[in-house]
Amino acid sequence: MGGVDVGGGGGGKRKLDSEINMIPFIDLLMVTISFLLITAVWSHMARINADAQVPGPPREVEPDKVEPEKQLHVEMRTPDKFVLIWKQSGTVISTVDVPRKDNLITKDGKKSIRYPELAQKIEAEWKTVGTHRDGTDKKFDQAILHTDNETAYVYLIGVIDAIYQAHRPYNVGGKSEQVPSFNVTFAVN
Amino acid sequence: MTIHQPGRRLMHAVQLKFVHKKVTGHGGRPLAAGLSLTSMIDFLVVTVVFLLMTFSASGEQPINKNVRLPAAENTLDMIDAPIVAITGSAIIVDGNAAGNTRAIEDSKRLQRVDELFNILKGKREVWKQLHPGKDFPGVVVLQIDQEVTAVVVKSVFQTSAFAGYPNVSFMVNGLPKTNR
Known part of the structure; x- marks a missing residue:
């Protein structure tokens, strides 16, 4: 005892x-x-968020007209380069080409791909052109992903992951935390 | 009957002398090994603490066996939401077929997946009936195989949005974050 x-x-x-x-x-x-x-969970699943820009239900009072914001269009239509285009209401503000290197890693049949150069370039672009950088700002900059119909999903995730590498402070409940700088959506065409 | 100091009781009643000898080591190397109780309890407590710290109350998300998820680094924690699994041949919601991946790939154009739309819309109506007066979160988790083409991804994405789920999450395998 x-x-x-x-x-x-x-x-x-x-x-x-x-x-x-x-x-x-x-x-x-x-x-x-x-x-x-x-009851242990050994495989840790995670998620990557995307926001479909669907208009909400019609309102009784028409909201005030707001100036269209700058949006980052990420084009992955060619196998050799990405094109980053900042647009504001259809007007092109700037265009940057980023060389594309598909570093595909396969492990146990599961693929992953990283685009570190693209991530660095997007982060640098956001720091110079991005609008919503302050921690008190509740809105986020918008990134729109353009791709052809044949691209495999693993490549899309690689690009979305690169877009989400840029982080900004966000004040919630009196404390500041780091959140992705962009909201990502897909272009229809 | 006189009172006397009790001696060793273990195996005194056992008549099998050869067993007694073997166990106690008189016949050679003893079979009975000592176990340090303090070390054992220390080990058990450390194991319990480790398992409690890594315990997840949310449980494991069911993954379709035909889906191989890609990996990503900048991820969020999983949430409780309807899961749409998209394999190389079918779109599946709760184990029921909700569309054909091949048909979308063959058509080579973006389209609304009617079966998926009806199932998601039905789920939305059920949620609203179960939670009257609450705002619908509109979150759906897409569990997509790594080889599925973009036309299917975009079709399902758009169908989910039109069915009332504009917040779409893509399930991935989480990678450890590298230092930036």
Whole structure:
């Protein structure tokens, strides 16, 4: 038996010593370990968010007209380069070409692709042209992904992942946290 | 009967002398091994603490066996939302077929997937009936195979948006974040 001796117990008083019965204690630990091992989740799934720019339900009061914001269009139509185009209401502000290198990594049949040059270029572009950079700003810059219909999904995820590498501060509940700088959506054409 | 100091009781009643000898080691190397209780309890407690820290109450997201997910680094934690699985041949919601991937690929044009649209719309109506007065979150998780083409991804994305799910999440395998 395991025990804890805290002294006392003299003069006819009740003893302060207590004993732990080790057998049920070890049983409890074993059962807890078994339960936790059985319910353990070893594969960590995650998600990448995208926002479809769908208009909301019609409002009774027409909102004030706001000036169209700058949007970053990421084009991946050719195998050798990405094209980053900043547009504001159809007007092209700037265009940048980024060389495309498909570093496809296959592990156990699962593919992943990274575009570090694209991610760095998008981050640099956002720092110079992006509109919503302040932590108190509740809106985000918009990135629109253009791709042809034959591109495999793994490449789309690689580009979206690169777009989400740019981070900005965002104040929530009095504290600042780092969140992706862009909202991503797909171009229909 | 006189009172005497009790001696060792273990196996005194057992008449099998050869077993007694073997276990206690008189016949050679003892079979009974000592176990340090303190070390064992330390180990068990450390294991319990580790497992409790890595425990996830949200459980495992079911993954279609025909879907191989790509990996990404800049990800968010999973949320509880309807899951649409898209394999190389079918679109599946809750184990039921909701469209044909090949048909969309063959048509080579963006289109609304009617079966998927009806299923998602039905789920939305059920949610609204179960949660009256609450805003519908409009979140759907797409579980897409890595080889599926963009025309299918865009078709499902657009169909989900028109069915009332504008917040689309793509399920991926999370990669550890590299230092920026």
